[in-house]
Amino acid sequence: xxxxxxxxxxxxxxxxxxxxxxxxxxxxxxxxxxxxxxxxxxxxxxxxxxxxxxxxxxxxxxxxxxxxxxxxxxxxxxxxxxxxxxxxxxxxxxxxxxxxxxxxxxxxxxxxxxxxxxxxxxxxxxxxxxxxxxxxxxxxxxxxxxxxxxxxxxxxxxxxxxxxxxxxxxxxxxxxxxxxxxxxxxxxxxxxxxxxxxxxxxxxxxxxxxxxxxxxxxxxxxxxxxxxxxxxxxxxxxxxxxxxxxxxxxxxxxxxxxxxxxxxxxxxxxxxxxxxxxxxxxxxxxxxxxxxxxxxx
Numbered sequence: 058x059x060x061x062x063x064x065x066x067x068x069x070x071x072x073x074x075x076x077x078x079x080x081x082x083x084x085x086x087x088x089x090x091x092x093x094x095x096x097x098x099x100x101x102x103x104x105x106x107x108x109x110x111x112x113x114x115x116x117x118x119x120x121x122x123x124x125x126x127x128x129x130x131x132x133x134x135x136x137x138x139x140x141x142x143x144x145x146x147x148x149x150x151x152x153x154x155x156x157x158x159x160x161x162x163x164x165x166x167x168x169x170x171x172x173x174x175x176x177x178x179x180x181x182x183x184x185x186x187x188x189x190x191x192x193x194x195x196x197x198x199x200x201x202x203x204x205x206x207x208x209x210x211x212x213x214x215x216x217x218x219x220x221x222x223x224x225x226x227x228x229x230x231x232x233x234x235x236x237x238x239x240x241x242x243x244x245x246x247x248x249x250x251x252x253x254x255x256x257x258x259x260x261x262x263x264x265x266x267x268x269x270x271x272x273x274x275x276x277x278x279x280x281x282x283x284x285x286x287x288x289x290x291x292x293x294x295x296x297x298x299x300x301x302x303x304x305x306x307x308x309x310x311x312x313x314x315x316x317x318x319x320x321x322x323x324x325x326x327x328x329x330x331x332x333x334x335x336x337x338x339x340x341x342x343x344x345x346x347x348x349x350x351x352x353x354x
Contacts, residue, residue: 065120068243073338074125082123082134087164089157092144096161099123099132104194104352105167106344108134109158109178111331113217113265115141117251118175121337126344130171135161137181139266149272151279155184159192168192171348175199175333180279186290195351196287197295197344200302200330203281204309207273210330212236222260226250229261244334284316293351294320297343299328299335321347
């Protein structure tokens with residue numbers, strides 16, 4: 058199963074995303090501090106916006122959102138190290154994700170760009186805003202803030218760990234739908250096709266470095282102070298929460314907003330943790346409104 062542009066366009070339109078240009082992005086490889094980083098460049102003449110995915114995902118998780126915003130912004134979706142087509146490393150401390158992002162911003166000459174990160178990507182985004190706020194026009198966090206319910210991700214983490222070598226993408230899709238039968242089959246298939254790659258032996262494996270356990274304590278330590286980091290950066294800040302997310306509660310989102318001067322909250326109806334895939338039309342509008350306000354500030 059391959060990622061088809063016609064499938065992407067069909068799914069995006071089904072979810073209410075308005076598309077002016079369905080052409081695929083340009084795949085680019087840049088030299089990062091410790092290895093080669095892969096990025097999808099959706100083109101355009103608007104202000105650049107750098108998008109960072111969550112753990113175990115890849116730059117392709119932003120495809121629906123990029124289709125909806127490329128007419129107004131130059132969307133750049135990065136594969137974090139150890140994910141997608143970016144290099145593998147010996148270790149993955151959160152600060153190294155941020156080093157990569159800052160190197161990409163400098164190489165592409167896109168500062169000050171908008172910066173958005175979902176889950177793990179939000180951690181990387183916040184650390185970038187902390188280290189170099191002058192390189193960014195705004196900070197958007199998607200379903201991540203202090204007070205996250207880490208235990209709620211156990212089922213998905215167990216599913217990913219259980220899949221080692223699958224005979225086909227369709228097999229993994231069937232397993233995912235068995236765990237989450239209410240999920241949209243087409244969207245699950247598109248997600249899994251992006252997350253898997255075929256090994257030389259012919260089986261399918263995650264496009265992620267699974268050689269060592271994820272350093273969740275280090276990641277959660279940063280999550281616990283995201284409000285302090287955002288507030289200190291002075292950047293216009295948006296927090297988007299999935300309306301049915303089990304990871305981030307409404308009360309935790311509101312607490313974050315009170316701690317960060319001027320922060321906005323946007324709640325995406327009928328979206329779980331992966332807001333960018335569950336309700337991309339809402340996220341397109343939320344980003345558009347927020348970025349335009351930030352540019353006018």
